[in-house]
Amino acid sequence: MHAKYSSTRDMLDDDGDTTISLHSQASIATHRRPGPQHTEQQVPSSAWRPAALTLLTLCLVLLTGLAALGLVFFQFYQLSITQQNNIAQKEERLGNLSQQLRSLQAQNSKLTETLQRVAEKLCRELYNKTGEHRCSPCPEKWKWHGNKCYQFYKESKDWQGCEYFCIAENSTMLKINTEEVLEFAMPQSYSEFFYSYWTGLSRNGSGKAWLWMDGAHYSSELFDIIIDFTSLRSRDCVTILNGKAFSKDCRELRRCACERPAAIVRPEWLY
CATH class of the missing domain: 1.20.5 (Single alpha-helices involved in coiled-coils or other helix-helix interfaces)
Known part of the structure; x- marks a missing residue:
């Protein structure tokens, strides 16, 4: 009986050893033989490695740029x-x-x-x-006074004739609009032969205002105009004679008095 039990245990031991041996071998085989999942993970890793290196290189190039x-x-x-x-x-x-x-x-x-x-x-x-x-600063034979040049011509013309004559000389008819000009011009009118000079003062008919050629009004505070009211002729133009002013017929022949602006005095003209 005892011998039969020993034989049975030996058989079980042998089977247990066999079972353990089989499990060990299976375990070793399992560790040694790669499974399908592990193989699938290694294949992509090997394929993307050059691409990753290329991308890294491009990134470095871009960063450098x-x-x-x-x-x-x-x-x-x-x-x-x-x-x-x-x-x-x-x-x-x-x-x-x-x-x-x-x-x-x-x-x-x-x-x-x-x-x-x-x-x-x-x-x-x-x-x-x-x-x-x-x-x-005045032309030859012209008189210099203030900032103007004056010329008292000997030629006799009617009032309009003197106007044209002065224009031809680059000047205008005499204008007495200040005390200084009055004091200068009136002495020029003295003549023992009663040669009076036309001025640029006139009016457009009896009772009208006296105006200078540039449109300025005559000032009675400077001088009076002597008018002969007994004459039947129109007396609408003014002459000066012996320091006085007279209204005369514009068609009468009188001497011409002209004026023009003086030039600038040049220092080199003094030498």
């Missing part, structure tokens, strides 16, 4: 700032130069005006002493 562009942009920005600063400095210098130029021009203008006044004053003194000087 961006860095280069950033450097260029920074340099361009620095250059732009430098140029703007240079332009601002040049504009500031130009503004200073312009201001200095305007200042010099103003000083030059003042010096020119001062020199002009001095030259005119000196020329008047020389002219008044000699009665005529080459520094005179």
